[in-house]
């Protein structure tokens with residue numbers, strides 16, 4: 564048994580997990596937290612849990628974080644029950660620790676545990692466009708199911724998370740500070756980011772003009788934040804709920820396209836692989852609008868295609884800022900990882916710009932189908 568196993572066992576006991584320890588393996592997929600799948604054998608059956616170390620540099624207030632998540636998943640459970648669904652597979656179930664909370668500081672880290680949903684998988688690169696349509700439907704449904712949730716009760720977990728103008732300001736500040744001494748190496752990337760500065764305000768301006776509403780949004784709608792069912796291939800559950808906060812539907816739509824309709828990984832350094840797939844864009848739009856066309860305002864629908872550019876631009880800026888700061892926010896595997904990610908995102912911005920008219924036509928056509 565290694566040190567990690569021992570650590571995981573100790574943490575699990577604090578969350579009331581019984582049975583004989585079988586194994587713990589790393590299950591991390593994202594750039595922020597670290598996740599383990601822990602298996603125990605109890606009463607002759609495997610019990611599986613996800614044991615997650617919360618990144619407290621990013622999530623500074625775990626109490627607020629877990630209040631949001633537990634209260635939203637409780638709400639979703641009720642909605643799913645009303646629809647006759649299986650709440651144990653369609654939303655996450657968190658465990659309480661022996662301190663009475665849904666998180667625990669132990670061995671110098673902050674932990675939480677939730678139930679593993681068996682016979683499920685995630686997707687990182689799409690091989691079949693139906694998968695993306697199902698993802699769109701799940702995130703559209705997520706938005707709809709939470710439309711009656713008391714938004715004022717949500718904590719703003721990361722202030723100004725998708726405030727694109729503030730992300731631009733943060734980049735400008737990072738250039739000025741140049742903490743890692745890298746600014747001189749990347750004049751083209753900085754110039755690209757600053758040349759699109761005016762786009763950053765569009766969503767917030769529409770909100771100020773009363774044309775798009777605040778909603779309860781997920782804010783991190785990467786394709787790998789959806790579980791699919793191994794038997795049916797259907798999308799079953801939206802996961803990675805850390806950034807649920809009041810936001811715009813445009814954030815959720817745009818971020819999903821940013822990740823899923825890119826014809827390659829977000830950190831592919833071969834920029835000619837980076838394209839916007841109109842076919843995948845159409846699939847996601849179809850799934851998304853099938854679930855929530857009726858509840859979107861005219862301005863939201865009109866900005867869906869643009870939101871893909873906005874969120875890709877914003878994400879590129881965040882990667883570039885972190886590169887300039889010395890890689891303090893996103894996990895990186897090598898020295899230039901954040902720079903490679905930023906270049907990839909900026910190339911995708913250019914590709915989206917070329918395709919924006921076609922994307923708008925797709926949205927209009929599908930929206931008309933669902934609302935005619």
Ligand code: ADP
Nearest residue numbers: 590591592593596598678679680685787802803
């Ligand atoms: P992060 O993106 O921060 O690594 P996630 O919450 O997305 O964390 O979880 C990491 C991975 O664990 C997911 O991509 C998925 O493969 C798997 N996973 C997460 N929650 C569940 C669950 N309840 N059941 C089964 N697998 C899950």
Ligand code: GN1
Nearest residue numbers: 592593594595596783785803806878
């Ligand atoms: C992070 O944790 P993960 O990998 O799902 C980030 C998102 C970015 C994404 C880019 C809390 O998400 O905002 O869009 O990386 N999450 C946070 O891949 O910053």
Ligand code: MG
Nearest residue numbers: 593787788803
């Ligand atoms: Mg994730």
